[in-house]
Amino acid sequence: MTAMMPGSDTLPSVADLGLVAFVDKFWVEAPWMFWLGSVGSCFAFMISPLFTVYLPVPAVFLSANLLDRHASAMANHRIYILRQTGMMVKMLAGLHWAAAPEVRARFGLVPYPPDPDTWRTS
Amino acid sequence: MSHFAYRERGEDLEIEVDWVVVGSGAGGATAAVSLARGGAEVALVEAGAWRNPEQYPKTAYGGMRDLMPGFGSAITNSAAQWPIVQGRGVGGTTVINSAICVRTPGDIFAQWQRDLGLPDYSERIWAIQEQLESELAATETPLALGRTNQLAMKGAKALGYESHPTTRYVRECTGSGQCLQGCGAQRKQSLNLNFVPETVELGGTVVSCAPVHKVTLEGNRAVGVTGNFQHPRTRKWGAKFRIRARKGVMMAASVLHSPVLLLRSGVRNKRLGYDFRAHPGTGIFGVYDDIVDMNKGATQGWASMAYREEPGFKLETLSIPPELVASRLKGGGRELMARLGEYRHLAMWVMAVRAETTGTVGRGPFGPVVRYLLDEADMKRLRGGAVMVAKTHFAAGATHVIPGVHGLPYKLGRDDLHVLENAPLQPWHWVGVLSHLFGGCIMGINPNSSVCDPAGRVHGYDGLIIADASQIPTNLGVNPQHTIMALARLRAEEALATA
Numbered sequence: 001m002t003a004m005m006p007g008s009d010t011l012p013s014v015a016d017l018g019l020v021a022f023v024d025k026f027w028v029e030a031p032w033m034f035w036l037g038s039v040g041s042c043f044a045f046m047i048s049p050l051f052t053v054y055l056p057v058p059a060v061f062l063s064a065n066l067l068d069r070h071a072s073a074m075a076n077h078r079i080y081i082l083r084q085t086g087m088m089v090k091m092l093a094g095l096h097w098a099a100a101p102e103v104r105a106r107f108g109l110v111p112y113p114p115d116p117d118t119w120r121t122s
Numbered sequence: 123m124s125h126f127a128y129r130e131r132g133e134d135l136e137i138e139v140d141w142v143v144v145g146s147g148a149g150g151a152t153a154a155v156s157l158a159r160g161g162a163e164v165a166l167v168e169a170g171a172w173r174n175p176e177q178y179p180k181t182a183y184g185g186m187r188d189l190m191p192g193f194g195s196a197i198t199n200s201a202a203q204w205p206i207v208q209g210r211g212v213g214g215t216t217v218i219n220s221a222i223c224v225r226t227p228g229d230i231f232a233q234w235q236r237d238l239g240l241p242d243y244s245e246r247i248w249a250i251q252e253q254l255e256s257e258l259a260a261t262e263t264p265l266a267l268g269r270t271n272q273l274a275m276k277g278a279k280a281l282g283y284e285s286h287p288t289t290r291y292v293r294e295c296t297g298s299g300q301c302l303q304g305c306g307a308q309r310k311q312s313l314n315l316n317f318v319p320e321t322v323e324l325g326g327t328v329v330s331c332a333p334v335h336k337v338t339l340e341g342n343r344a345v346g347v348t349g350n351f352q353h354p355r356t357r358k359w360g361a362k363f364r365i366r367a368r369k370g371v372m373m374a375a376s377v378l379h380s381p382v383l384l385l386r387s388g389v390r391n392k393r394l395g396y397d398f399r400a401h402p403g404t405g406i407f408g409v410y411d412d413i414v415d416m417n418k419g420a421t422q423g424w425a426s427m428a429y430r431e432e433p434g435f436k437l438e439t440l441s442i443p444p445e446l447v448a449s450r451l452k453g454g455g456r457e458l459m460a461r462l463g464e465y466r467h468l469a470m471w472v473m474a475v476r477a478e479t480t481g482t483v484g485r486g487p488f489g490p491v492v493r494y495l496l497d498e499a500d501m502k503r504l505r506g507g508a509v510m511v512a513k514t515h516f517a518a519g520a521t522h523v524i525p526g527v528h529g530l531p532y533k534l535g536r537d538d539l540h541v542l543e544n545a546p547l548q549p550w551h552w553v554g555v556l557s558h559l560f561g562g563c564i565m566g567i568n569p570n571s572s573v574c575d576p577a578g579r580v581h582g583y584d585g586l587i588i589a590d591a592s593q594i595p596t597n598l599g600v601n602p603q604h605t606i607m608a609l610a611r612l613r614a615e616e617a618l619a620t621a
Contacts, residue, residue: 008459034193068455077453080550094448099181113185119171
């Protein structure tokens, strides 16, 4: 997720916005099918540099520049299923990144209040 | 009577009513309140939780978690995996849609009569729709609510085709841009705010957090439903519920769930799950020199039906939350971050195809399985609609458009439209989405080619009535909520008259 949304001169990286806490929350709250799809996509992202930057190593060992090329190639890959896994990783990152107050401020939007996470019990 | 929510194991619930209505969305809530107004004792059973507006999530993440089945993970199980948009919770999809209100077009009734031998519903349906418009405050969206809507109107005018501000079930929209996460401002008239509480006031019962497992059949008669409560957060299974129906069961569990539930219950009909249809669509971003801020204003304040009949698509504005824009733009890494830097200058408009393609809904180990892949004729319609959206953006002053089609450049300029006109027709090149689902339990006069009769009664069964969009046999080509609600009220009135 960090590779997909690494930040820019004007926008923060998803890694700087409490990503670990988000991932912890997501693992607890997501239904297992969605969880499995997410983990599978992250795993596919990790093991697929051979198909993008032509190096037989996990993505975690790539240099910053190669990792960026890998992220871009996954999101644009000609093989649909690889493109879809890239999309899944990007969607998860985006759900957290764009909800952050820092990002919303950059987009001219007021911060979100907390999600209530409650429902009617009577 | 009252509301029963999640119960722990051992706290089983058993009740008996006249009618059980399964599902509380546009069809179910309307059927339930109509039955209750007619003096019937009703239980409205809903798989998801009942949330008041102050309990709606604010983020897109919260919306997927709290208001959509499976975290919004429903997709077509075909060569192209397109998401399927549906709500879950009391109020169903009416909580997360834009509440667009369009009367059923006359050509639909003519088509049903001509091709399917159905009776002419037009006068009764339009009379009910007039009532519903009054009850739910159907109002034209002020165009002042959102620059993206104003730009779309300007573009359509410049190109000379008909378009209009949407009419929606909204009381004095404030343009909070939160339709898709539930309107916390309480302006949108989703049915959890009106028809469901009214059902309770009239003596009905709401059972929430309660996915129905089976319709109980005694011989060929539906006599109730059974299931287990499910905790809305942990998804832990809780107590059993058994609801007995003295008069019958109305199915309004949605196009995805009604056919599957009937199959699981042992209902025999060879068309169950077939004739699935949808409005598949895609969005095109326009890039403007000035700030657009598409998430300020009405989420869907503009529409055009100019091309509904030929070639067969409709156009709308749709301001998706920024969280989803991040995944909708092509690319990853630094290139994606650079593209997101333009966010405030983007406007997203969508087209949806009045598709002729049909698919199926079937039982899978983990829920409904949808098989649906657009054929070439519908893909041509989709591409044609995308071109029209792009032209409208340029006519409104956009400098570029972002088509999001694999194999095409990220941005296209005014002189590059031919590239989009020749875009590949394979669905997996496109980022599509299915909204507005139809079929799976379609109505008709022949039991060999339909699931229910023209009054919604499942062929060969007593007391089992279809009251949601799964009975709709063709693609409407307009936003279906108004039609679904009117058909549901018609089913309730017919049931009251005959039961």
